[in-house]
Amino acid sequence: MTITEDAESAPRRAAPVKRGSLRKRAYDQLKQMILSGALSPGERLSEIRLSTALGVSRTPLREALMSLETEGLVIGKPNSGYIVVQLDIETVRELLVAREGLDGYAAELAARTATNADLDRLRGVMEQIEDLGRTRTRAPEHIARELELGLKVHEVIVAATGNRILCEMTTRIYEQLRTALWLEVLWIDLWDEAVAEHRAIVEAVIARDGPQASEAARRHVRGSIENISRIQNIQLHRRRAGGLLPLAGV
Incomplete structure (x- = not known):
């Protein structure tokens, strides 16, 4: 050999x-x-x-x-x-109330201040959301992508305001809400509604309709407040059942 x-x-x-x-x-x-x-x-x-x-x-x-x-x-x-980490439901509700005010004002302000380049970025993120909707599954990487793109819409909008303090405040709020937002995406499978809500915000900002943009942004956050109550109920059922309940879409 x-x-x-x-x-x-x-x-x-x-x-x-x-x-x-x-x-x-x-x-x-x-x-x-x-x-x-x-x-x-x-x-x-x-x-x-x-x-x-x-x-x-x-x-x-x-x-x-x-x-x-x-x-x-x-x-x-x-x-x-x-x-x-432990999820403090009452703290999350308070943070979401603050987020409703910040997101609503940011969308209204961005409708006035956004440049054409800002609007192009906003269209691009919305196109990515629409594309994800055509191919999404409940795989962890798709769930992570849902959250990433959902946050990106608001990130682009608040950046378009040109207000540094508003950007910093919004970033801090979202950092504190990260766990709750993960659970909302994972446990409450309302992707079609989320897409429609983001589309309404984006279209109003692009149309430079400040009041409509503000209302659409606030309505989106109010949906999250309702979802947090649903998450709280899921947690209670999980504890009473002594085990795990199926996740949405699994």
Whole structure:
């Protein structure tokens, strides 16, 4: 047997898995476990147990947890690790009321101040939302894309106001609402309604109809306030059932 033949006949070693892919896998699985309720709000996360369950070492696991902390899904405690964030329904309602005022005013102001380039960006985001609606599934990556594009509409609108303080205030509100928005997208499957609501906002801003843009934006947030009450009821049913209820569309 030649050296070449020996090399070809020897068992091939599996290519090493890159740490970035392990981190991404751990991140995706942990996020799904949190948002599905497999990991309960307030639950302390054991790195040893999670690394075993997910089949990754503690380094990519910790990197995944750090990413989830930036999204507001877990909280890091000095000397005690991470816990799953708890959703305070009353605080979320208060934040949404503040968001209703900010989004409504931003849409009204943007209808007056947006440049043609701003309006083109807004059209582009709306086209992406429409495209997603034609191909969407309940896969985690599609759910993440729903939230990303839904937030992008409001980001473009508030940027079009040219008001730095309004942009900063809106960003802080959305950061604090991130967990609630994830749960709304995951548990309340009202994509068609969300598309129609975003379309109404975008069309009013493009038409430079300030009052209509404001009302459309406020109506959209009021829908989220109603959904938070539905999420609260889902949580109560889940606790009483002692297990997990099916997620919307699953």
